[in-house]
Amino acid sequence: xxxxxxxxxxxxxxxxxxxxxxxxxxxxxxxxxxxxxxxxxxxxxxxxxxxxxxxxxxxxxxxxxxxxxxxxxxxxxxxxxxxxxxxxxxxxxxxxxxxxxxxxxxxxxxxxxxxxxxxxxxxxxxxxxxxxxxxxxxxxxxxxxxxxxxxxxxxxxxxxxxxxxxxxxxxxxxxxxxxxxxxxxxxxxxxxxxxxxxxxxxxxxxxxxxxxxxxxxxxxxxxxxxxxxxxxxxxxxxxxxxxxxxxxxxxxxxxxxxxxxxxxxxxxxxxxxxxxxxxxxxxxxxxxxxxxxxxxxxxxxxxxxxxxxxxxxxxxxxxxxxxxxxxxxxxxxxxxxxxxx
Amino acid sequence: xxxxxxxxxxxxxxxxxxxxxxxxxxxxxxxxxxxxxxxxxxxxxxxxxxxxxxxxxxxxxxxxxxxxxxxxxxxxxxxxxxxxxxxxxxxxxxxxxxxxxxxxxxxxxxxxxxxxxxxxxxxxxxxxxxxxxxxxxxxxxxxxxxxxxxxxxxxxxxxxxxxxxxxxxxxxxxxxxxxxxxxxxxxxxxxxxxxxxxxxxxxxxxxxxxxxxxxxxxxxxxxxxxxxxxxxxxxxxxxxxxxxxxxxxxxxxxxxxxxxxxxxxxxxxxxxxxxxxxxxxxxxxxxxxxxxxxxxxxxxxxxxxxxxxxxxxxxxxxxxxxxxxxxxxxxxxxxxxxxxx
DNA sequence: CTGAAAGCGCTTACAG
DNA sequence: CTGAAAGCGCTTACAG
Numbered sequence: 001x002x003x004x005x006x007x008x009x010x011x012x013x014x015x016x017x018x019x020x021x022x023x024x025x026x027x028x029x030x031x032x033x034x035x036x037x038x039x040x041x042x043x044x045x046x047x048x049x050x051x052x053x054x055x056x057x058x059x060x061x062x063x064x065x066x067x068x069x070x071x072x073x074x075x076x077x078x079x080x081x082x083x084x085x086x087x088x089x090x091x092x093x094x095x096x097x098x099x100x101x102x103x104x105x106x107x108x109x110x111x112x113x114x115x116x117x118x119x120x121x122x123x124x125x126x127x128x129x130x131x132x133x134x135x136x137x138x139x140x141x142x143x144x145x146x147x148x149x150x151x152x153x154x155x156x157x158x159x160x161x162x163x164x165x166x167x168x169x170x171x172x173x174x175x176x177x178x179x180x181x182x183x184x185x186x187x188x189x190x191x192x193x194x195x196x197x198x199x200x201x202x203x204x205x206x207x208x209x210x211x212x213x214x215x216x217x218x219x220x221x222x223x224x225x226x227x228x229x230x231x232x233x234x235x236x237x238x239x240x241x242x243x244x245x246x247x248x249x250x251x252x253x254x255x256x257x258x259x260x261x262x263x264x265x266x267x268x269x270x271x272x273x274x275x276x277x278x279x280x281x282x283x284x285x286x287x288x289x290x291x292x293x294x295x296x297x298x299x300x301x302x303x304x305x306x307x308x309x310x311x312x313x314x315x316x317x318x319x320x321x322x323x324x325x326x327x328x329x330x331x332x333x334x335x336x337x338x339x340x341x
Numbered sequence: 342x343x344x345x346x347x348x349x350x351x352x353x354x355x356x357x358x359x360x361x362x363x364x365x366x367x368x369x370x371x372x373x374x375x376x377x378x379x380x381x382x383x384x385x386x387x388x389x390x391x392x393x394x395x396x397x398x399x400x401x402x403x404x405x406x407x408x409x410x411x412x413x414x415x416x417x418x419x420x421x422x423x424x425x426x427x428x429x430x431x432x433x434x435x436x437x438x439x440x441x442x443x444x445x446x447x448x449x450x451x452x453x454x455x456x457x458x459x460x461x462x463x464x465x466x467x468x469x470x471x472x473x474x475x476x477x478x479x480x481x482x483x484x485x486x487x488x489x490x491x492x493x494x495x496x497x498x499x500x501x502x503x504x505x506x507x508x509x510x511x512x513x514x515x516x517x518x519x520x521x522x523x524x525x526x527x528x529x530x531x532x533x534x535x536x537x538x539x540x541x542x543x544x545x546x547x548x549x550x551x552x553x554x555x556x557x558x559x560x561x562x563x564x565x566x567x568x569x570x571x572x573x574x575x576x577x578x579x580x581x582x583x584x585x586x587x588x589x590x591x592x593x594x595x596x597x598x599x600x601x602x603x604x605x606x607x608x609x610x611x612x613x614x615x616x617x618x619x620x621x622x623x624x625x626x627x628x629x630x631x632x633x634x635x636x637x638x639x640x641x642x643x644x645x646x647x648x649x650x651x652x653x654x655x656x657x658x659x660x661x662x663x664x665x666x667x668x669x670x671x672x673x674x675x676x677x678x679x680x681x682x
Numbered sequence: 683c684t685g686a687a688a689g690c691g692c693t694t695a696c697a698g
Numbered sequence: 699c700t701g702a703a704a705g706c707g708c709t710t711a712c713a714g
Contacts, residue, residue, distance in 0.1 A: 402709090
């Protein structure tokens with residue numbers, strides 16, 4: 001590692017390009033950074049030299065000089081299993097990646113534990129290694145993110161749990177309205193005994209969806225006692241469904257706060273010999289690929305996950321440019337009717 | 342962004358620590374980097390100063406000075422859907438993360454397209470932004486990885502497609518032997534018309550597994566004509582199963598090159614009213630979480646994915662230390678008997 | 683064991 | 699529009 005490999009050319013520096021083009025380093029730096037104050041012919045000469053030498057600016061040197069790392073952290077306070085298990089995240093990441101594609105920023109994935117990030121992650125995030133951060137799947141009770149938000153620009157995927165404490169940048173959907181819509185769909189279909197499988201109550205999105213269910217069910221004058229919480233995994237959806245069935249074997253509709261949980265719920269329904277949507281109609285939330293990969297295609301509340309990812313990236317980029325974008329971007333949901341309700 | 346935020350302290354530098362401790366910068370640098378040539382009391386004084394000031398070394402400055410980035414790229418030549426859709430990757434990533442936990446390296450995720458990495462990714466990887474790379478899910482026909490391997494230390498997850506062209510570092514299992522074992526299990530169970538759902542033939546692991554199936558089936562004197570390829574997704578497993586059934590409605594066993602594809606295959610089997618393993622016995626490969634999340638728990642060939650990820654990290658770390666670890670680490674597979682065969 | 687000095691490859695005012 | 703100079707915060711020989 002220490003000795004020069006044969007055939008391993010040393011990377012050309014700004015200095016070399018300057019010499020090749022017959023100009024000063026300042027000038028090369030200007031063209032590399034797209035400054036407008038460069039005469040056309042000089043610009044051409046420098047660009048030619050850059051191509052000839054195959055020059056790529058040294059990131060570390062640049063960072064040191066201008067105090068920008070050109071890196072963005074994607075912080076996901078979930079264990080690996082949850083992160084990889086839910087297609088919702090795949091779409092978010094896809095969107096973020098797309099939104100960053102034409103920028104010079106690179107994405108650094110930081111998987112943290114749901115309770116608290118590791119010492120290493122904290123040091124990394126607070127140690128000036130990234131210019132900004134996107135945090136998705138935020139849980140309550142972690143003061144770290146408040147610190148982070150005070151240190152570098154951060155945008156949240158989903159309204160963070162304590163919005164009243166300080167104003168955050170986030171992109172989200174109106175979870176309560178979406179959930180109410182999904183529940184209303186069940187009501188309109190004539191269901192009268194409607195349960196919900198809610199998400200974890202330390203996540204704002206989950207809380208809001210539960211709220212939406214309550215609202216719809218109460219407005220319709222129906223009972224609101226059938227609420228069981230899961231943690232957004234398929235297994236937890238199944239477990240919740242079992243409990244619900246035990247509490248009321250005659251329920252005829254269930255609004256589930258995520259497609260993945262809905263998939264789990266449906267499998268137990270079928271195990272019990274109940275038909276979907278015949279005996280029990282099921283409405284999910286997300287419209288992720290989980291909605292169509294199971295045995296029964298899910299009727300669900302669609303949220304534009306990919307676009308949300310793009311929005312997050314765009315918002316952070318704007319923040320990084322020193323602009324003041326709208327702090328709260330709430331995107332629309334809509335019903336997608338398929339086979340489960 | 343440009344003006345100093347109120348309350349935003351400037352990060353303390355090495356210089357500041359040196360002043361605080363009453364020593365030179367060189368000395369502080371030595372203790373930060375764990376050099377042994379420091380007297381006990383000086384070491385104590387410096388560490389105290391570091392704690393007092395809450396000093397975190399500046400990465401960019403360090404990188405610039407010693408030409409190390411302390412970053413490792415995880416390159417996955419798959420689209421986001423595939424990467425997030427297969428729990429196998431989750432376990433690999435988990436292992437890699439664990440293996441890097443106690444090092445000072447950070448992981449940079451680079452999702453590339455299966456055919457060729459983007460211009461941005463290439464520039465990033467070749468532009469001295471990472472000290473090494475781990476590439477998983479390597480497909481054939483991409484000369485880029487040869488270039489990459491010649492530029493920085495890289496370890497492959499799975500033997501790369503053209504091992505004869507140059508010697509790579511990799512960690513893998515004996516895919517052929519594992520597949521033969523899985524197929525043999527079917528044979529021993531009395532199955533006589535055994536098909537395979539193979540992986541894409543531009544991936545070495547897939548090729549090897551197909552090879553193992555051929556070997557077992559031929560040695561048993563059985564027909565070897567029922568081979569259909571999928572691309573490791575659940576949907577492709579289902580499609581392959583349909584084609585297989587069309588080619589021979591009476592097949593009684595199938596070895597599937599991945600659990601995810603096996604899950605897809607089983608769902609069509611059941612749709613057709615065939616019982617598993619009664620009518621058709623199914624053996625998967627991976628023993629990922631997909632093996633136990635479906636309707637029928639998979640009998641499958643286990644590969645130690647998480648450990649493999651750890652090995653990859655360990656191997657790369659050794660390479661980065663300038664050591665010469667074994668270039669090829671082949672880990673054991675074993676049968677896991679559950680309900681599908 | 684410790685320090686002074688040079689240097690890593692850029693950017694950024696400051697002149698002109 | 700262009701260049702000379704200083705500086706970003708470290709590490710690395712080189713002396714001592």
